[in-house]
Amino acid sequence: MPNNNNNQQELLRNILAVAPKHCDNCGSKYDESDFRIMKVTQTSVIMHLRCRSCNNVYMINIMNPINGMVGAQRIPLNIDLADEELHKYAGKSSVSADDALDLFDKISSNSDQEVIRRILL
Numbered sequence: 001m002p003n004n005n006n007n008q009q010e011l012l013r014n015i016l017a018v019a020p021k022h023c024d025n026c027g028s029k030y031d032e033s034d035f036r037i038m039k040v041t042q043t044s045v046i047m048h049l050r051c052r053s054c055n056n057v058y059m060i061n062i063m064n065p066i067n068g069m070v071g072a073q074r075i076p077l078n079i080d081l082a083d084e085e086l087h088k089y090a091g092k093s094s095v096s097a098d099d100a101l102d103l104f105d106k107i108s109s110n111s112d113q114e115v116i117r118r119i120l121l
Contacts, residue, residue, distance in 0.1 A: 011037075011045070012032070012035075015037075015045060015047065015062055016032065019035060019047070019049070019060060019062070020058075020060075023051040023053065024056075025051065025054050025056040026051060026053050026054040026056070028052065028053035030049065034050055034051065034052060035048075035049055035060075038059070043063060043064060044061055044062060044063045045061075045062045046060070046061055046062075047059070047060040047062065103119070103120075106119050107119060
């Protein structure tokens with residue numbers, strides 16, 4: 001059985017071959033630790049990338065088509081989630097519009113955090 005650590009190192013080496021080398025906002029060079037794997041599928045790897053210098057954030061979709069060619073697409077990420085929250089919710093199922101409207105109906109404008117917490121749990 002192959003060593004999982006060796007597989008992860010090989011995956012990271014392949015990813016870094018096609019990943020951006022410098023921040024397009026400030027020009028700082030990326031370090032290996034700036035990349036965090038969010039999701040791995042048969043056909044792609046989705047990564048989170050944050051520049052240490054300017055805090056510019058990207059999601060990177062690295063595609064691995066069947067013909068062996070590898071491509072990467074970098075998408076700017078402008079959200080108000082902290083890195084920890086992003087990693088906590090990444091890959092979870094989405095909330096439907098109906099679920100959001102039902103929750104909105106249950107929460108009044110004067111609901112405090114404890115009331116909201118009970119509704120969500």
